[in-house]
Amino acid sequence: MNFEPISDWENLVKKQLKTEDIYSILNKENLENLSVKPYYDSVSQPFKNFPKAEESTHLVAQYHENLEDDVFAFLLNENVENIEDKALFINNKDLAEHISPNENNAYFSLIDVFDEKTGTVNEQLAKELLAKDFDRNICADVSFHQNAGASIVQQLAIALSKAKDLAEIFGESILKKMIFRMAIGGNYFIEISKIRAFKMLYNQFSKEFGLNEIPYIFAETSHRNKSKSDEENNLIRSALELSAAMIGGADAVFSNDYKIENTTELSEEISFKQQIVLAYESLINVFEDAGNGSGCIEDLTQQIAEKSWKYFLEIEENGGYSESLKSGKIQKEIYEHAVAEQVWVKEGKIKLIGVNLYPKLEAKKTPEEMYSETEIKKIRWAEMFE
Numbered sequence: 001m002n003f004e005p006i007s008d009w010e011n012l013v014k015k016q017l018k019t020e021d022i023y024s025i026l027n028k029e030n031l032e033n034l035s036v037k038p039y040y041d042s043v044s045q046p047f048k049n050f051p052k053a054e055e056s057t058h059l060v061a062q063y064h065e066n067l068e069d070d071v072f073a074f075l076l077n078e079n080v081e082n083i084e085d086k087a088l089f090i091n092n093k094d095l096a097e098h099i100s101p102n103e104n105n106a107y108f109s110l111i112d113v114f115d116e117k118t119g120t121v122n123e124q125l126a127k128e129l130l131a132k133d134f135d136r137n138i139c140a141d142v143s144f145h146q147n148a149g150a151s152i153v154q155q156l157a158i159a160l161s162k163a164k165d166l167a168e169i170f171g172e173s174i175l176k177k178m179i180f181r182m183a184i185g186g187n188y189f190i191e192i193s194k195i196r197a198f199k200m201l202y203n204q205f206s207k208e209f210g211l212n213e214i215p216y217i218f219a220e221t222s223h224r225n226k227s228k229s230d231e232e233n234n235l236i237r238s239a240l241e242l243s244a245a246m247i248g249g250a251d252a253v254f255s256n257d258y259k260i261e262n263t264t265e266l267s268e269e270i271s272f273k274q275q276i277v278l279a280y281e282s283l284i285n286v287f288e289d290a291g292n293g294s295g296c297i298e299d300l301t302q303q304i305a306e307k308s309w310k311y312f313l314e315i316e317e318n319g320g321y322s323e324s325l326k327s328g329k330i331q332k333e334i335y336e337h338a339v340a341e342q343v344w345v346k347e348g349k350i351k352l353i354g355v356n357l358y359p360k361l362e363a364k365k366t367p368e369e370m371y372s373e374t375e376i377k378k379i380r381w382a383e384m385f386e
Contacts, residue, residue, distance in 0.1 A: 009039060029349075031340055032152055032190065034303050040295025045302055049289040050199040050249055053216040057245075057285035058087050058252035060218075061272040064265060071272075075110075075254055089218065089252065090134075097128055107134040108179055108252070110218065112141035114162060116376055119325030121169060130170065136179040136216050138166065143183035147223050147378040149338020149371065152194045155182065156308035158330070159198065160205055161321035168320070172209035180215050182250075183222040184241040191241065192291050193300035195219065195248030200305050201312075219245035220254040221271075227260065227382035229361070230354030234258040239274050246284040247291050260380075328374060335373045342367035345381045352382060361385035 013022050026038035058073040063080060073087040074080075079095055084104040090096045096111045113126040129137045140162040142155045150158070159180050166174050180198070184191045199215060206213035221238040235258045245253045255271040257263040279285040291297040315324050324330045344350040346367060351357045363384050370379055 009041075013038070030187070030190070031337065031344065032304075033307075034190065034300060036189075036296070036300070040299065043293060043295045043298045046298060047196075047200070047292065047301070049292050050196050051214055051288045052249050052251050053214050054251040055286075057250055057279070059272075059275040059279055059285065060087075060089055060252050060254040061275075062257075062268045064268070067269070067272075073252065087252075089254075093125070096132075097125070099132075101133045107132070108136045108216075108218070109134055110139045110141070110179065110181055112139050112144075112162075112181070113166075114140075114322070116144065116325065119322045121165065121322060123169065126166070126170065130174070130177065134177075137177040138174060139179045139181050139218075140166075141181040143181045143220055143222075144378065145334065145376065146183035146185060147380075148334055148376045149224070149341055149379065150334045150376075151337045152190065152304060153307045153311050154330075154334060154337065156194065156198050156201060156304065157311035157315055158321060160201060160308070160312045161315045161324070163202070163205065164316065165320045165322055167209065172211060175206050175209060175211055175213050178216065179218055181218045181220070183224070184219050184245045184248075185222045186225050186237050186240060188240055188244050189296055190300055190304075191244040192248040193297050193304055195245065195250055196289070196291060196297070196301045197304035197308060199249065200301065201308055204309075216252075217250045218252045218254065219248070219250035221256045223256060223378060224380055225352065225382075226256075226258070226380055227352060227355045228386055229382070231259050233353050234260075235270070235274065238271065239278070242275055242278055243282075243284065246278060247287075249287075249289055249291075253285075331376055332373050334376055335371050338371050338379070339367045342370060342381065342384060345384060350381065355382045355385055 014020055017025060028036055060073040060075050061067055061071045063074040063076050075089045075091050077092045087106040089108045089110050091110045093111050096109050101107050109129055113122045126138060140159050142159045145155050145158055163175060163178060195217060202215040221241045225237055226234045238255050238258055242253055242255055253275055255274050257267050258271050259267045284290055315321060318324045318329055346363055348356050355361055365384050
């Protein structure tokens with residue numbers, strides 16, 4: 001495909017915006033401190049395809065018996081008898097400890113062995129999970145951090161640091177048995193790039209141990225940008241997040257219920273069927289790296305990877321993730337970013353339709369009142385107004 005010379009594009013934009021200063025208008029500020037150009041005419045550092053661990057993305061539903069005939073992958077919070085030929089994502093600690101794997105199913109543990117309050121690793125639980133005949137035994141959960149207000153850079157660095165702590169305790173073989181749970185926010189192109197950047201980082205990280213691993217990524221919709229008012233807007237937000245996860249190359253996707261309160265079996269089913277529509281209407285769940293070649297996505301991938309690696313090294317200089325929790329460093333830095341995000345919500349720089357835009361609700365809490373410097377906890381932006 002032939003593109004017009006850049007000067008022609010620039011002149012067209014200047015004409016449309018009726019100004020010579022197009023960059024100050026089109027450049028958008030972001031809290032990740034990423035440089036996003038108004039347009040891209042080339043890929044400055046093209047990458048090879050970032051592959052997935054799974055051939056096609058698992059579309060994961062909350063388990064309900066009436067879905068058994070049509071759904072291949074389920075998230076389980078309790079034991080289910082006589083289920084076969086499914087991919088099962090175990091989301092309950094007691095169930096993970098006591099379940100007896102059936103050779104006809106694939107099993108994935110979503111149990112994180114880190115205690116986020118004490119900064120310790122539950123080594124006994126980890127040993128029990130590693131002894132299970134699961135496809136992936138140990139989860140590094142950073143969806144928790146995204147929902148608590150951590151930046152993308154913090155999320156990826158923490159995921160790497162958790163893997164590093166576990167490798168030091170249990171040996172490098174654990175890196176082949178891990179699954180990374182991530183929450184996908186609404187900043188579409190940046191979230192696509194987040195997943196791609198983590199693939200690059202984890203592969204490079206594994207090479208330090210003489211391995212060549214591709215991370216298994218379980219991506220779910222975020223709670224952070226969802227609200228109690230106008231819950232249908234949550235469906236639109238979730239659809240964009242699921243799309244970003246699939247295009248980024250997640251190995252499994254899960255849609256949390258779009259209803260914040262009073263969830264029902266029907267609302268869970270509607271939330272799941274967003275995945276079906278995206279997968280079967282667009283087939284984006286079967287591509288290894290659908291974002292490959294996009295100048296914007298490639299550039300953002302590189303920026304996120306570089307910043308995340310730098311922050312990972314800072315965590316390691318502080319003794320690793322567990323030690324950083326014990327010292328309070330991680331909590332304070334997530335607090336600072338979370339408050340900055342919440343200030344943007346208050347000021348309307350981050351727009352939530354039905355919350356701070358159409359109609360605008362009055363804030364009932366200050367950003368500082370919502371968060372703690374000493375504790376990482378999940379908080380939705382809309383809680384300021386609810």
